[in-house]
Amino acid sequence: MAHEAAIAALSAAFGDQCVTTDAVRDHHARGEAHHTPVRPDAVVFVTSTEEVAKAMQICSAHGCPIVPFGVGTSMEGHVVPLRGGVSLDLSKMDKILSVHPEDLDVVVQPGVTRRRLNEELRDTGLFFPVDPGADASIGGMTATRASGTNAVRYGTMRECVLALEVVLADGRVIRTGTRARKSSAGYDLTKLMIGSEGTLGIITEITLRLFGQPEAVSSGVCTFDSIEGAVDAVIMTIQSGLPVARIEFLDELQVRAVAAYSKLDLAEKPTLFLEFHGTDAGVAEQSERFGEIAAEFGGGAFEWATKTEDRNRLWRARHDAYYACRALRPGSQGYITDACVPISRLAEAILETKKDIADSGMIAPIVGHVGDGNFHLAIMIDPEDAGELKAAEALAHRIAERALEMGGTVTGEHGVGLGKMKYMEAEHGDGYSVMADIKRALDPQNLLNPGKVVQIN
Ligand SMILES: Cc1cc2nc3c(=O)[nH]c(=O)nc-3n(C[C@H](O)[C@H](O)[C@H](O)COP(=O)(O)OP(=O)(O)OC[C@H]3O[C@@H](n4cnc5c(N)ncnc54)[C@H](O)[C@@H]3O)c2cc1C
Numbered sequence: 001m002a003h004e005a006a007i008a009a010l011s012a013a014f015g016d017q018c019v020t021t022d023a024v025r026d027h028h029a030r031g032e033a034h035h036t037p038v039r040p041d042a043v044v045f046v047t048s049t050e051e052v053a054k055a056m057q058i059c060s061a062h063g064c065p066i067v068p069f070g071v072g073t074s075m076e077g078h079v080v081p082l083r084g085g086v087s088l089d090l091s092k093m094d095k096i097l098s099v100h101p102e103d104l105d106v107v108v109q110p111g112v113t114r115r116r117l118n119e120e121l122r123d124t125g126l127f128f129p130v131d132p133g134a135d136a137s138i139g140g141m142t143a144t145r146a147s148g149t150n151a152v153r154y155g156t157m158r159e160c161v162l163a164l165e166v167v168l169a170d171g172r173v174i175r176t177g178t179r180a181r182k183s184s185a186g187y188d189l190t191k192l193m194i195g196s197e198g199t200l201g202i203i204t205e206i207t208l209r210l211f212g213q214p215e216a217v218s219s220g221v222c223t224f225d226s227i228e229g230a231v232d233a234v235i236m237t238i239q240s241g242l243p244v245a246r247i248e249f250l251d252e253l254q255v256r257a258v259a260a261y262s263k264l265d266l267a268e269k270p271t272l273f274l275e276f277h278g279t280d281a282g283v284a285e286q287s288e289r290f291g292e293i294a295a296e297f298g299g300g301a302f303e304w305a306t307k308t309e310d311r312n313r314l315w316r317a318r319h320d321a322y323y324a325c326r327a328l329r330p331g332s333q334g335y336i337t338d339a340c341v342p343i344s345r346l347a348e349a350i351l352e353t354k355k356d357i358a359d360s361g362m363i364a365p366i367v368g369h370v371g372d373g374n375f376h377l378a379i380m381i382d383p384e385d386a387g388e389l390k391a392a393e394a395l396a397h398r399i400a401e402r403a404l405e406m407g408g409t410v411t412g413e414h415g416v417g418l419g420k421m422k423y424m425e426a427e428h429g430d431g432y433s434v435m436a437d438i439k440r441a442l443d444p445q446n447l448l449n450p451g452k453v454v455q456i457n
Helices: 004-017 022-027 049-062 114-124 138-144 189-193 227-239 252-262 280-296 308-319 321-328 343-360 386-405 421-428 431-442
Strands: 042-045 066-069 086-089 096-100 105-108 161-167 173-176 202-209 216-224 246-250 271-278 299-305 333-340 366-368 374-381
Touching: 004 042, 004 049, 004 086, 022 042, 049 066, 049 086, 049 161, 049 202, 066 202, 096 114, 105 114, 114 138, 138 202, 161 189, 173 189, 216 227, 216 280, 216 308, 227 246, 227 271, 227 280, 227 299, 227 343, 246 252, 246 308, 252 308, 252 321, 252 366, 271 280, 271 308, 280 299, 299 308, 308 321, 321 333, 321 374, 333 386, 343 366, 343 374, 343 386, 374 386, 386 421, 421 431
Parallel strands: 042 086, 066 086
Antiparallel strands: 096 105, 105 202, 161 173, 161 202, 216 271, 216 299, 246 271, 246 366, 333 374, 366 374
């Protein structure tokens, strides 16, 4: 076994919290999507900041790689332990430490999942809005700078995290930020850690912003005759400052997949799922204004989901879109890619992507948090077929290049992991070498999730 001395020391320190069975190592060898799995030598299940610091110190003393693991739903091979070593599982650090309704914030451990957090908050009248499709951990969401359907109104993890506790590669435990809403006090280490994908430190505590549950909510579905019409309606909605809470695009193939998987009665046409939050009067006014915009761009009648259970069904179906895609081609695996462009370029980006998909002959539904200019492709491939993998890579490459040409980014929310590293120089220019300097300064032995985001040796 590689890293034998480190694993022996971890076993001595952690007893049966340090696991080397094949089943557990296999579970920690990969995230979602298509990347080739690599087994860690051991998985250590931690329950406190002190234990995280202890594991880090042992790994540091033995030069053993350590890859933080939330619940493993990331899409770009983030959790694959490329150089073996330890997968540090934080899912048992799942306490909600303190809720401060008067300040609209909450302090949690990283293993709390987003759904559980909202269940626990329900009676406070508050909620946490960031909602990736999977029931991800707050630690993983912070580490990937995740977002979701609500980001157009409430922001992403970048806007919703106020402060962190982080264990550094040398075992030091630091605090970044405070519960104050703003600060001009020095470098923003909180933002540096958000999106660092386990490469700069291990997040052990997170202070999150909360929001009041809206007094009134209305959701619905609007179909269009063309993709152009649907996306132009989105662009106009955003440009006119309508404070829509959710505005999600599904192309006709994605609608077919979602309707079949979630048993919804939907016309197979380019479709928007929408939601408005506010007072009764505010929501009525927003819906009416959106109706006018939609009509201008060829939108059909708006179908409302008025009952809470219908609304929940609709959004659950949207969150399950990836699994619906997999059901389109049983046995397939998703080669997932996401890109984000300035809103004015969105229609062009999606229409050209549609042409690319047609040329490739692949099954690749499009879905997106289009209010942010963000869209995703789930290219459904046979993971055993090298030719299909290559074709999917070529398709994803065109989308990434086009996003950069349009002044956008190669990933709006899924992150870099392994899959998007090849674009980092093109996106960041000299800034990428500054990222490498930061990595060297904070993790000189390159032990924290090595080989991700930035390569230093
Ligand atoms: C069906 C489906 C839908 C999805 N939809 C969305 C979406 O809408 N928006 C979106 O943004 N993402 C989406 N994702 C991707 C995924 O859910 C997010 O990337 C999520 O933030 C990952 O959280 P996780 O807990 O699974 O993290 P993991 O996959 O376990 O880890 C992700 C990364 O974070 C690091 N990490 C984990 N915990 C810590 C920690 N405590 N400290 C430091 N580093 C840590 C890991 O090392 C790794 O690099 C989706 C995934 C699926 C399967």
